[in-house]
Amino acid sequence: MTIKQKLLIVTDSFLPRWDGISRFLSYIIPVFVNKFEVTILCPKYPGDLKFSDKLRVIRLPIKKPKQEEYSKVDLKPITKIINDSDIIFVHSLGPIGETSINIAKKIKKPLIMHIHNLYWETLSKNRTLEPFIKSLILLKSKNLYKKCSLLIVPSIHTAKILEKQGIKVSKVVVKYGVDTEKFIPTKDKQNSKEKVGIEKSKKVIGFVGRLSKEKDLMTLYEAFKKLETRHNNLFLLIVGKGNEKLEKLFKKEENIRLIKSTNNIVPYLQAMDIFVMPSLAETSSLATIEAMSCALPVITIKTGDLKKYIKDKENGVFFSKKNSLLLSLKIEWLLKEEYVRKVIGLNARETVQRIFKLDKTQKKIKRILESF
Numbered sequence: 001m002t003i004k005q006k007l008l009i010v011t012d013s014f015l016p017r018w019d020g021i022s023r024f025l026s027y028i029i030p031v032f033v034n035k036f037e038v039t040i041l042c043p044k045y046p047g048d049l050k051f052s053d054k055l056r057v058i059r060l061p062i063k064k065p066k067q068e069e070y071s072k073v074d075l076k077p078i079t080k081i082i083n084d085s086d087i088i089f090v091h092s093l094g095p096i097g098e099t100s101i102n103i104a105k106k107i108k109k110p111l112i113m114h115i116h117n118l119y120w121e122t123l124s125k126n127r128t129l130e131p132f133i134k135s136l137i138l139l140k141s142k143n144l145y146k147k148c149s150l151l152i153v154p155s156i157h158t159a160k161i162l163e164k165q166g167i168k169v170s171k172v173v174v175k176y177g178v179d180t181e182k183f184i185p186t187k188d189k190q191n192s193k194e195k196v197g198i199e200k201s202k203k204v205i206g207f208v209g210r211l212s213k214e215k216d217l218m219t220l221y222e223a224f225k226k227l228e229t230r231h232n233n234l235f236l237l238i239v240g241k242g243n244e245k246l247e248k249l250f251k252k253e254e255n256i257r258l259i260k261s262t263n264n265i266v267p268y269l270q271a272m273d274i275f276v277m278p279s280l281a282e283t284s285s286l287a288t289i290e291a292m293s294c295a296l297p298v299i300t301i302k303t304g305d306l307k308k309y310i311k312d313k314e315n316g317v318f319f320s321k322k323n324s325l326l327l328s329l330k331i332e333w334l335l336k337e338e339y340v341r342k343v344i345g346l347n348a349r350e351t352v353q354r355i356f357k358l359d360k361t362q363k364k365i366k367r368i369l370e371s372f
Helices: 020-031 078-083 095-106 130-145 156-164 189-195 217-228 244-251 266-271 286-293 324-336 338-355 358-370
Strands: 005-010 036-043 056-060 062-064 087-090 111-114 150-153 171-173 203-208 234-239 256-259 274-277 298-300
Touching (some): 020 286, 036 095, 111 358, 150 156, 150 358, 156 171, 203 217, 203 266, 203 286, 217 324, 244 256, 286 298, 286 338
Parallel strands (some): 005 036
C-alpha cells in the first residue's frame, strides 16, 4: 500500500467566504485527494462548510472578525500542524499564511507559495501615509517570498515584477483555469435576470469581487450614477462584500443590488449585460476570466495580465483608471451597440477556452506538488 504524502494547504481565505482565492481552491483541491493526504488550514468564518469528506479541514477560531482585510485568528496550533505535514502550500500572506511560512522555513519543510495578488500594489498612492505603508508591506512580502522553495505565479508579467524587486526564488507560471462547462453563456438573458429577481427589461451592469479600496468601486458607482440620469432602465449588480461604508451606500440605492455571499456566482453573471472590473491592481483577475467565460463583454483598466489577454474592442474594452466619465461613456457605447456587445462577449469566451483551461491548471499544479 502506497503511503500518501501529507499536503497542507494554507489560506487566510476559504469557504464559506466565497472570494477569488476560495473559488480557485475549490477548483483545484479535488484533483489532489487521490494523490495526497490533504489538510486545509484556514480561518473559521461564520457559516457551514460543506466540502469533500476525503480531506481534513482545520478551521482556526477568529479572534476579531473583519469585513475587508484578513481576520485575526488563534495561531498557536500551527506549529504542530506544519510539523505533521510533508509539503506546505500557501495561498495568502495574512496571519495564517505569514506564520506558516516562518514556521515551515524554520523547520525546513518544502514550501510552495501560490501568489494570487501583489499586496503592495493594492494600496492607493493618494493618501499621505500610504507610500510609507506600501514600502513596509513590500519589504515584508519580499522577506516572506524569499523563504519559499518555489513561487507559483499566474503570469509572466507577475514573475517579472517579482524579479525587479530582487526576489530570485524559482518561479513557475500557472495560468488561472476556469470550468467553461460551468461558466457558460445564458440561452435566455431575460429569464436569467428574472431568476435572480431583476426585472427582465433592465440593462444590468455587474461586478464580482471584494468591496475593498483597490477594487475602486467608487469609480464604477460614479459612472453608474452619471448614466442613471440619462437612462431609466439601468441596474447595477454587485456580488461581494467588504467595506461597510460601500455596503451601506449600495444598499440604499433603488437600482443597485448587493449580493454579499453566494456559493454560485454563475446565475448572477448570466444576468449581467456588461461586466466591469475597475480594480487598480490585479495579477490576472479570476473574476474577469469567469465573466468572459460567460460571454460577457468586460470593461477594465490596463493592469497586470489583463492588458495581455484582453484586446481593446476585440474581446474586451479598456478605460483609464479612476476615470468615471470615460467608464460611463464606454458602458453607454456597449449598451447602444448590441451587436458589438455580443461579438466582444463571444470573443471573450473563445479567449478563455483557448488560454484558461481548468484541467491544464489542475494538472500543472499537481505535477509541481508531486515533484517535492
